[in-house]
Amino acid sequence: MTRVRVESFTISLDGYGAGPDQDINNPLGVGGAELHQWLIPTRTIQRALFGKDGGTTAVDDDFAARGFQNVGAWILGRNMFSPIRGAWPDTSWQGWWGDSPPYHVPVFILTHHARAPIEMEGGTTFHFITGGIHEALAQARVAAAGKDVRIGGGAATIQQYLREGLIDELHIAISPILLGEGAALFAGLDLRARGYECVEFVPSEKATHVVLRRRA
């Protein structure tokens, strides 16, 4: 059965999934790059993003790796895909990840600004969905063909799916930094009332990993 999962989503101590003022030099907003100090050095990400061997292999890597297991499709918010706001000026922006993005499956991008799909190398196709979160999930489910759907982020996207009760499990990493402002993951969302509980709590030197799961 397809499950809808959030994986490796990282928040600061003060609860932000990105800093303010995202732009081409600050994909995660000002200060946001520090969020992923646990993730970038892992063997999983070194291989997936940079094609490199090596990298850390302990708890952080275990969590990074499980994020890719059994994932048949992704859903991203438009701001995770791009720093561009408003109408697309042209079709030159194809994501942050170069010619061969680390997804290797269909990726559904929520946006109000329609665009033709982009077929990248290595099995990733970006589809732009203007019909809202339910349509994106329906298409992602079909594309996943029995595997799981991973919601990549950012916070605005995860929040919408949480509000509609559509996420089965979230792996959240808490990084030892303060961002001060930005997109707050938990703000205004009562996850306890929505039936979630913390089922794993695993520290590493660089982050605290928690898994939140909805009671069946």
Add this chain to the structure above:
Amino acid sequence: MTRVRVESFTISLDGYGAGPDQDINNPLGVGGAELHQWLIPTRTIQRALFGKDGGTTAVDDDFAARGFQNVGAWILGRNMFSPIRGAWPDTSWQGWWGDSPPYHVPVFILTHHARAPIEMEGGTTFHFITGGIHEALAQARVAAAGKDVRIGGGAATIQQYLREGLIDELHIAISPILLGEGAALFAGLDLRARGYECVEFVPSEKATHVVLRRRA
């Protein structure tokens, strides 16, 4: 030099320092008792609250113990002292902690409802301050006589002192629970802009301990 410290203040994964609907049966609000699963079993708290020997002695106890070191006065919000709201109906409420509270120094309680001081056993005196946070801190500094002032909580009290730039250091414990609603410690407060950074990040099995300090 007197420093103003927050110690052992515990928040949930979603950032709350207490659950909703505090009352006599739920001093920390509904669900809030789970916050302190790291703290209550420590040797420091077993001795301080229950006069018992034994208790845990690892990381959690180290943090619990340092919270009492070199503390010459405390400041509490009225809701940490009592579940009573509005005017005091009588003088019978003397705190949650029995005849000999674990403070053993002067304690200054912020409230809009004046009350005579209460001298308890073991050196604790509760003073009720209606003149605001600056007056409470001034009085606490004098009482501390060169030792530090500990701000006990709750979130509403800590927030006010943070906004005025009056806190030097905070030890925050993050517990593996969701509270869903309540008093959010970081909400609306940009600690990064206020010059705080995370200088310690120490996991235990039951909590993640972080120390935030203001750059000098």
